[in-house]
Amino acid sequence: MKRRRVGSVMSDEVVSARRDTSTEDIARWLAEYDINGLPVVDAEDRVIGVISVTDLQRGRGAAAGPGLRTAGAVMSAPAHTVRADDSVVRAARLMCVSGIERLPVVDEEARLVGMVTRRDVLQIFARPDVDIRQEVIDQIVVRALWLGPQSVDVAVHDGVVTLSGEVESSGAVAVAVQMTRQVDGVTAVVNRLTSAREEPYRGPA
Structure with a gap:
């Protein structure tokens, strides 16, 4: 029986940040690429968190000042992730339950390999x-x-x-x-x- 997998709908061109990436750079990337969030990875491309427009706004509104000017300080962690061989249905349900718009796709060692969005999965659910x-x-x-x-x-x-x-x-x-x-x-x-x-x-x- 046909079961669409995340790998068949994900994008493998992903904008990501490191823990020490400045929030100013992240804000610029979100606007430039017209996205509302991106994953944060370590030196080996393992996903350690995600940062969204909401995270940036929360960081800017906090009184801590300079301490909240990097991705590591304002990111949400741990990140919700899926594997490329997970079903699209599982990804859709995880997005719905978690109230998020996009999910990093990782391999068996938690390294970033792609990104899947709500729009990607809705294309599957729009079947006649x-x-x-x-x-x-x-x-x-x-x-x-x-x-x-x-x-x-x-x-x-x-x-x-x-x-x-x-x-x-x-x-x-x-x-x-x-x-x-x-x-x-x-x-x-x-x-x-x-x-x-x-x-x-x-x-x-």
Whole structure:
């Protein structure tokens, strides 16, 4: 089943700062590149924090003066990050829960490899309902559950998928719902499936 990964939508051209980068330089970069935040990295490009317009404003408004003139002094840490092989759905949920607009993308050693923004992930969630419905039928109903394409009624409206009908077992219901939630563009799943019997789904014989 198709699952879009962060690496397929991220930008690998990232403006980053070091701990000792001045807030004046950061403010200039944010304006020049029309971005609202950037990652802060150490000498080995490991992400140690992020700095946003809000962080800069908070630093400027503090009474500490010169002590808040570097990225290290005003950055938010630790940073929320994702990996390139994480799903776009996971990145979107992390942004939503954390109330942030962008996430640094790191490798297995926490080194910066890219940046993914809310705009990047929204492009995935903007899939037409008809495309989502066809993927659910083809990849889940037919290929995963081994049923005919008309065996389960699949309705999609604004990314909300409603599954109706009867399947072989309660396990098959669970599989259908779980897999549908992972389809790109799905925002919610309404489960109206019933099962012929209560037992785990074992797949085709």
